[in-house]
Amino acid sequence: MKTLAIDGDRLWRSLMDLARIGAYKDERTGLLGVNRLALTDADGEGRRLVKKWFEEAGLQVRVDRIGNVYGRRKGAKDVEPVLSGSHIDSVPTGGAFDGVLGVLGALEVFRTLDDARVTTMRPLEVGFFTDEEGCRFGTDMLGSAVAVGRIPLEKAYALEDKKGIAVKTELDRLGFVGTANERIAPPHAYVECHIEQGPILRAANMDLGVVTGVQAISWQELTIQGKSAHAGTTPMGLRKDAGVAAARICVHMNELATSGRFGAEMRATMGGFDPHPGLVNIVPGRVRCTVDLRNPEDVKMAEAEKELAAFLNKLEKEMGVAIEARQTAKTGRIHFSSDVQAVIAAKMKAAGYVFQHIISGAGHDAQEMASLCPTAMIFVPGEYDGISHNPREYSTPEQCTRGVGILLDTILELAG
Numbered sequence: 001m002k003t004l005a006i007d008g009d010r011l012w013r014s015l016m017d018l019a020r021i022g023a024y025k026d027e028r029t030g031l032l033g034v035n036r037l038a039l040t041d042a043d044g045e046g047r048r049l050v051k052k053w054f055e056e057a058g059l060q061v062r063v064d065r066i067g068n069v070y071g072r073r074k075g076a077k078d079v080e081p082v083l084s085g086s087h088i089d090s091v092p093t094g095g096a097f098d099g100v101l102g103v104l105g106a107l108e109v110f111r112t113l114d115d116a117r118v119t120t121m122r123p124l125e126v127g128f129f130t131d132e133e134g135c136r137f138g139t140d141m142l143g144s145a146v147a148v149g150r151i152p153l154e155k156a157y158a159l160e161d162k163k164g165i166a167v168k169t170e171l172d173r174l175g176f177v178g179t180a181n182e183r184i185a186p187p188h189a190y191v192e193c194h195i196e197q198g199p200i201l202r203a204a205n206m207d208l209g210v211v212t213g214v215q216a217i218s219w220q221e222l223t224i225q226g227k228s229a230h231a232g233t234t235p236m237g238l239r240k241d242a243g244v245a246a247a248r249i250c251v252h253m254n255e256l257a258t259s260g261r262f263g264a265e266m267r268a269t270m271g272g273f274d275p276h277p278g279l280v281n282i283v284p285g286r287v288r289c290t291v292d293l294r295n296p297e298d299v300k301m302a303e304a305e306k307e308l309a310a311f312l313n314k315l316e317k318e319m320g321v322a323i324e325a326r327q328t329a330k331t332g333r334i335h336f337s338s339d340v341q342a343v344i345a346a347k348m349k350a351a352g353y354v355f356q357h358i359i360s361g362a363g364h365d366a367q368e369m370a371s372l373c374p375t376a377m378i379f380v381p382g383e384y385d386g387i388s389h390n391p392r393e394y395s396t397p398e399q400c401t402r403g404v405g406i407l408l409d410t411i412l413e414l415a416g
């Protein structure tokens, strides 16, 4: 069979067309960023456009009850499909590639097969999953976690954003509560192309990466209750300053991650910090803040969580504040299928690419699918130290074309 090649220009045009939805000008850099926060109007507009593209590509489209959208391309036999995809929601300060490359990349693969009139033995499916980012409703990989049964539908529906608006309310408002069962039957295999979102591949001058798995992720929301007071009149010794408590937790987390006690790859971040009432001359009586811990080893992650919990206890006693910790997301270390990794690596080798195996630092829908079927991912390097979740997020057209070309080759092999 003649070797097939994807149309890199068409892929790039699709990426740039979708990036216009939710586009905003970043004040500091002047760059165009993307804000398609899950289940906002912009996400709804993006969903409608990509769904239309699925339909125009002749795919059989279905929307499930958590708003995941799938497009199916018939195979010669009616057997389990090879599934590919990712997400099109973004963090509020996102770029044009995170998630989108996996969805539009799979669509480009299907378009290429259509152009060449190729029918695979197995059906092919592309999916985009609801709220992968977790920035709004607190839990990442929401749609794919519901699809594989890790999170029950009713629990997902009831999650609320900071304004108390529920997932179900927003899905209804946008018209994305579908009729398809949210629990998917195990596909034959799942493969996802995604940007690396980090500096490793680019620094090593790699064309691409084969992803071995995803590290463990643990998110918490802390509510620190102190005592609000006048900033000018209240002596330092008489305060219960929730802001100081949050700052001490932040510094402790940084120490915990850099100490080496939990391995060299331990990461800890306090990305959200919301003092109340948040005014110049008032001691904050309450702070809500977030904890993001990552570690490639489950045992070390558990130890780090335990140490942090002990520190929170100590701080409560020492400062007289009350700290409520709520776990908002938690996933263990995921190992991807060595068979699917081998197929991806063989395709990269055959194409003459320089590549390496790499564990994912970020969470992905693929990690949920890994509980259902053999799964792996292809990583595309990023420019500017691989910065991501930022308007500067950028992978070149050549880098994207390479990654999606390997997605095509891998899907063809897996689908027969």
Ligand code: GLV
Residues within 6 Å of the ligand: 132, 133, 140, 361, 362, 363, 364
């Ligand atoms: C997903 O983007 C994550 O936070 O890892």
Ligand code: MN
Residues within 6 Å of the ligand: 087, 098, 099, 132, 194, 363, 364
């Ligand atoms: Mn992503």
Ligand code: MN
Residues within 6 Å of the ligand: 091, 098, 133, 389
């Ligand atoms: Mn992301």
